[in-house]
Amino acid sequence: MSGEAVLTVNTGSSSIKLAAYQVEAGKLGEQLLKAHLSGLPNSPRFSAGIAGQNIDDVPDSVAAAGPSKSDMVAALAQWARKQLGKTSLLGVGHRVVHGGQDFTGPVRTSDHVIAQLRKLSPLAPSHQPDNLAGIEGISSLWPDIPQSLSFDTAFHRTQPRLAQLYAIPRELSESGVLRFGFHGLSYAHIADELETAxxxxxxxxxxxxxxxxxxxxxxxxxxxxxxxxxxxxxxxxxxxxxxxxxxxxxxxxxxxxxxxxxxxxxxxxxxxxxxxxxxxxxxxxxxxxxxxxxxxxxxxxxxxxxxxxxxxxxxxxxxxxxxxxxxxxxxxxxxxxxxxxxxxxxxxxxxxxxxxxxxxxxxxxxxxxxxxxxxxxxxxxxxxxxxxxxxxxx
CATH class of the missing domain: 3.30.420.40 (ATPase, nucleotide binding domain)
Known part of the structure; x- marks a missing residue:
């Protein structure tokens, strides 16, 4: 493979999903590969598709990775990078479940952004820490590569105020105790599909x-x-x-x-x-x-x-x-x-x-x-x- 690509990472509590997409003339092209490592941590199962070929065996480098999610993400990303050959990797995008009030669209990673997202971990304890571990894994592997964060909550920030409010004391609502909603990336895809269909x-x-x-x-x-x-x-x-x-x-x-x-x-x-x-x-x-x-x-x-x-x-x-x-x-x-x-x-x-x-x-x-x-x-x-x-x- 050659040309340019972006990598996506979705780190969950029991699975890691990776995908790579070709970039042509600055626009998103076809999917080059996808990989899914599930059954973590005790019974890992692996599936991948590359150029029409399916792979079911866990790569040795991934099997030998440390027990932490960040180590596993790094190993899986390194495996994916090898499959891409001469393709230039422009950046890595991550799914983050909770963006709170501050993140209404995708942002580039920074220490300040990560610190804000850690504060939201109690609101998504089954997801947020693993999402952040995926970011850490890529940072340790490729410290200079740009990383972008996409939020499951962002799609719902268009909701009217009445839909966001709980009937609780106003000071709590003003402090950010609101209805946020999730699965926004999935809903954004459906909205795109329906717009053309x-x-x-x-x-x-x-x-x-x-x-x-x-x-x-x-x-x-x-x-x-x-x-x-x-x-x-x-x-x-x-x-x-x-x-x-x-x-x-x-x-x-x-x-x-x-x-x-x-x-x-x-x-x-x-x-x-x-x-x-x-x-x-x-x-x-x-x-x-x-x-x-x-x-x-x-x-x-x-x-x-x-x-x-x-x-x-x-x-x-x-x-x-x-x-x-x-x-x-x-x-x-x-x-x-x-x-x-x-x-x-x-x-x-x-x-x-x-x-x-x-x-x-x-x-x-x-x-x-x-x-x-x-x-x-x-x-x-x-x-x-x-x-x-x-x-x-x-």
Whole structure:
């Protein structure tokens, strides 16, 4: 390979995703490679695609890397750089989950920026420290290469003030205790896709359901976020794989004051032992729950679908109507059963699936007579990060 490229890094709690994109005449070109190291730290699994070839064996250099996320990111990035051959690497872009009030778009890294982001770690404890570890890994490997940061919260900063406020004392809101929302990079990609695929009336009022290990929904008006299910943290909203989603604040007080639970135990329960895993007592994986005959598995999926339906109805209220519904994320893209469970009770809103198209995983899965267009669009946060990296480098 030759020419110029940018590298993207998405460092999570149990996985690291890398991708490289060609840069031609200052514009983003085709994806040159992608790599995914999952099952960390105990059961690493590796998959990569380079020039149409698939690789499944963990590279020796990555397997031999130290246990820290920064070491693993450095080793994986070095492997990716080797695959790019003579290609000149212009910069590296990172996904950062929480940007708070200050970061409304991509920025270049600096000591000051990193210090601000560390202060936000308590609001995204399952993500932010790992995101920052990825930045450290690249800095240790290539100290002089430009690095850009893309924020999951930035897309939602267009929301009206009423959508951001909690009904708490005003001084807390003024200090930054607000509804921020997440999965913004995924929603930005969907907004870009819809801009070219649909007419302006068809994308005037859109709800996007990003359903994966983490799950949220976003109401978009003309491509801009106006409301979303997550709030100050990525714990809010609908149930997820292991996260609870919204619960009664009084429940937390009850657990702390009456049940004598420690704060860290409550946090562990809400982030790691709730959601589909907590509801079923069996698994956090939708595929395993769908394959199970246990009534607890079915009930967990029914609660999940019910809560997503309620959120769709709520966001339709924020939009004052609905033209298009989009499913994305690992579950949203790949589970026709979950899409069917969610949409089966939304006929009153104009949502009606074509059973055959839905089961075949077509892009358009709505019935020809449906009032609401329903689409399935694969998530692609990496291309958004790459474009934002180029904008920062300019």
């Amino acid at each position: 649909l007419s302006p009336p068809e994308r005037r009022r859109v709800i996007v359901a990003h359903l994966g290990s983490g799950a949220s929904l976003c109401a978009m008006q003309d491509g801009r976020s106006v409301a979303t299910s997550m709030g100050l943290t990525a714990l809010d909203g609908v149930p997820m794989a292991t996260r609870s989603g919204s619960v009664d604040p009084g429940l937390l007080l009850h657990l702390l004051q009456d049940k004598g639970m420690r704060t860290e135990d409550v946090a562990n329960m809400l982030y790691k032992r709730s959601g589909l895993l907590g509801l079923s007592g069996l698994s956090a994986d939708v595929r395993e729950l769908l394959a199970s005959d246990a009534p607890e598995a079915r009930e967990a999926l029914e609660v999940y679908a019910y809560r997503v339906r309620r959120e769709i109805a709520s966001l339709a209220g924020a939009l004052k109507g609905l033209e298009t519904l989009v499913f994305t994320g690992g579950v949203g893209e790949n589970s026709w059963q979950v899409r069917e469970m969610i949409c089966a009770e939304l006929g009153w809103l104009g949502v009606q699936l074509d059973d055959t198209a839905n089961r075949q995983g077509k892009r358009s899965v709505h019935d020809t007579g449906a009032k609401v267009r329903t689409l399935v669009i694969p998530a692609d946060e990496e291309s958004v990060i790459a474009r934002e990296t180029l904008s920062v480098l300019r």
